[in-house]
Amino acid sequence: MITFNNLPDINDIRVNGYVKIKNHGMIANNRTAAIVAMDGTIDWACFPNFNSRPVFDSILDKNRGGFFSVRPVDNSFLNQYYEEFTNILITEFLRDHEIVLRITDFLPISDYSTINYPEIHRFIEAPNRDVDIEIRFRPNFNYGMERPMIERSRYGYLFTGSQNSVGISSNFKFKLENGNMLSSKVRLTSGSYEWIVIPTGIKHISPVEDYKSYDRLEETREYWKKWSNSIDYHGVYHKYVLRSALALKGLFYDPTGLMVAAPTSSLPESIGGERNWDYRYTWIRDTAYVIETLSFIGLKREATKFLYDIMDTIEKERRLRTIYSIDHNYDELFEDIINYDGYLGSRPVRMGNRASEQLQVDQYGSIINALYHLNKIGGTINSYMWDFVIDILDKLSIIWKYPDSSIWEFRTEPRHYVYSKLMSWAAFDRAIKMGKSLGYSAPYSKWRKTENEIKNDIIKNGFNKELNSFVQYYGSNDTDASLLRMPLLNFLPVNDPMIQGTISLIEKKLMHGDYLFKRYNEDDGLKGDDNAFLLLSFWYVEDLILMNKIKDAKNALDKILNMSNHLMLFSEEIDFKTLEPVGNFPQAITHLGVIRAITKLNNAFKKIKNSDF
Template sequence: MEIYGRLKKIEDVYSENYIKIENHGVIFNNKTAALVGMDGTIDWACLPNFDSEPLFDSILDADRGGYFSIRPNRSGLMVNQYYEELTNILVTEFYDENGIIVRITDFLPASEYATINMPEIHRFIEPFEDNIKITIKIKPSFNYGKIKPSVEHNKNGYIFRSLNKTVGVSSNFNFRQDGDIIYGTFQMKRTGYNWIVVSTGITHINNILEYKSIERLNETRKYWKAWSNKLNYEGIYGKYVLRSALTLKGLFYDPTGMMVAAPTTSLPESIGGDRNWDYRFTWIRDTAYVIEALSLIGLNGEATKFIYDIMYKINKQKAIKTIYEINDESILKEKVLDYSGYRNSRPVRIGNKASGQFQLDQYGSIINAIYHFSLADGVITTQLWDFVLGILEKLEVIWKYPDSSIWEFRTEPKHYVYSKLISWSAFHRAILMGKKLGYSAPYETWRKVEKEIKEDILKNGYNNEMECFVQSYGSKNIDASLLRLPLMDFLNIKDKRVINTIRCIESNLMTPNYLFLRYNKDDGLKSMDNPFLLLSFWYVEDLILMGRTEHAKKVLETLLSKSNHLYLFSEEINPETGSLLGNFPQAITHLGVIRAIARLNSALKD
């Protein structure tokens, strides 16, 4: 059977008592997400929203965090995990030497009426033989392990309560209780109604049948399949494009149209280190990149919605913030938790201090997204064009300011070349777009600013001694964000300054397997950095523009092999072990996947 080639020994799922980041699947409902390990454990879930207090969080503290585990009582287990076709419904299977013995189906109920999706996790346990023993343990988290809830039991299940939170567990299983944990080992039959529903924000729990799990499962299948069928992509590596698109879709918070950068917080970029951040918020830069990706694969309807949601948010607040809350209840203020962290990686943060930074490239990123949207036949209304005019009016002044740029340095702001480049592209592409559409605009002013920024970059951002563009004005630091230089039409791809910059980045920042460190400067953090996956996908695009299509294909195939078993990527990767690092799954990495594949697919057709 082909399935056996994908099986993993259950003991290989872990590292230091934690499920490896790459050994997770993710379920979504466009309000939140949950991480499900290959061993059947949910170790991260925030309900009802992405940035709510966690319901399960043992991924950040194996001893004190909450979890929901399901596992057959049998030694020598092998495991497999996959998504139902065209959906974000996750299936985890357990095998022994004779074949499959248990299947778990996990989903968050989703429908086209996303605003009423219930804060529930539905889990179905399907034995493949009678009387198999399966152990279930459920420990909800309250205030990051600080509060011990009361536990009530009735005929429908269990309710965990604190002053501010209630969690219900409904099933036909008669669990035992030990403090704030319910557990049991049960002999299950193939014909049993083996559903468990966990819900939050409840006043009481219903009989398990009243949750209509089978009906909800079918609705959720219908929802994801209908969305997937909108995809307009026929070409190479289609399974990666589909999974990346479904992941990006899942990361959007539909009630407000905002997108989280990732559904997790404080998964480390370096094991045992301090590069641990909360990504459960909206970065305009990331959302703008995703709009570009959606436009590339024919999802203009989705791209339109997201563009207008961003526009309304910015217009309402009369400014572009670095980070946006996904709703009015979100808390951006950064706080450190008393948790041990994933594999002892401290600190564990909630909130994000970068929200107070000025990041110049956010402005140009929005214009670039609208430009790519227009190239994909997206409709640029007069309302949207007025929005463009407003952003560029602001950018005419602020492009001269130092900032913290794409890497969100927590040191003094500087004049970063990447930020200036994106600012230049905003004016350059707005002129192209506006002229093509016949819209009026202060084009002479824009051309003047465009020229001024370009001259400024060439004068201050290029180091003649090193023969390459550098990270910031006057520095000698190399920055791999400038792999985006050829993608912005700033200089001809054959210009020696472009070629030399790419070579300089290759020489100084590329590790084995075409993985790139972000920069070679001290950024004030104690721990080492690891390769940032998005950069490698930009590199693939550069190679294609340079005419090195076959090499680009080789590099892309190497990169795609770094995904996990579900074609999911995190933010960073250990170049030696291939272990995924950082928050997971990461939106901008999946954007890079789609862009690189789409560009290569187009190049191979030419």
């Protein structure tokens, strides 16, 4: 029997009309995703693809946004969890110590990646008693600026706009309210159940039975369980590794093999601030993290495919971008401001991302680092790939000297950021090691000379002797938490006094309680305070492991993992004051950090005999 211990009340999960970011789960199908709140509301979903315009978006405007909610009429306690080894999400409503309503949500998926089901399936059941429920359905078109044509049939309703159509097929009877919202209040008798299907991009509504929801559910269940069984990890914190892996897998876009950084846009990094970005794109710097992390848990095939898909995209365009559209539609990268209130009044609401226009030198090092790690796990680096490496280093040998916008994509004047120089150094270091191990020809002496030149330049201009630390950019008097990665890249040994001094200054200036890190103290020209960037906490855990501070690493990791939500999902950041998740959700790079830190700690445990852990 489920008790009420730690279960929230249905009224506790919202603040000022918005469901808290942490009180959501994600369903996904390698084409798109939907965000489902603990109260049965789908308040974000884009169809047919991740980067399509949303049909449900009330998470960004509670009044004008679209949504689809199913909930009991009376107050309830809430429970939400995933079906084991899957991305099938279950939301339960409890009263008097028993479940009165259960909703099972999923986006259909199968092994045939060319088959697409752009639809949401919701299985609604009353397992123990009669229950009165309320259903409300309001799809959105062009951010509420377009009034759809609404057609009623015996099987449901079809909403048609200029670029998309959204239907609802159900045996429930609805009434149309306010010109664009459907509502229904019905009683489910004990033991009864119904399906609701939300198809998109269709011209006609079919009977709900025609969507074969039971078959789609079984196919989806089989897909996720089969994929989960391919993960080769049996160490500590296994449940976190599995959930992070499933979240990451759900963020891949099958037609091109690219992965979105998050399925959402403009969820604020600071409540009420303007750090609100569209993350439904692929960042080239994330590539190395993806390759290395997937390899840590035995997903060599996935890692290889991802990199070759990225390389195919680069090759077709004959250029290296900072950000890639998952479907190669670069018109969508243009940043537009939507006339929405924003989550909890956090404006502006952005669609598209202007950072795509920036020079971010670290991206060149990131792609070479990705190739290096692919080679380390036994992936194929063919002669065509090696030709690409030579081209990249030819360009990097010139532009590493340029100021840029850094890993943090500052929208201020470009500077000589130390992290960007670090990744340039890493590119030459990795290329030399990789090329020689493969027996490929290259101008190694020239590369070695450039590698040494960059390293000496960083030490000369990026290290502040008075602070005994590397700094954010040349001439700066402050540090940057991205420099936690210096020892992880083996720029200098972790016990080198310059590295120790850098880590100490980062701890002093940028680490707050519970091992949370601010990225920098520099004024970045944006309103609102910056919050804790979670990936940095996992880098710090890796540094502690390198320093052989295993107990400290475990303590730090425990603290951070406990900041995940009820589904073990993470957003991009944590609010320093409230410890609430903020930023786009769920965030790929955070979950990559989860897996990396856990697997490295697990390897450290294996080396400790008679461990207390």
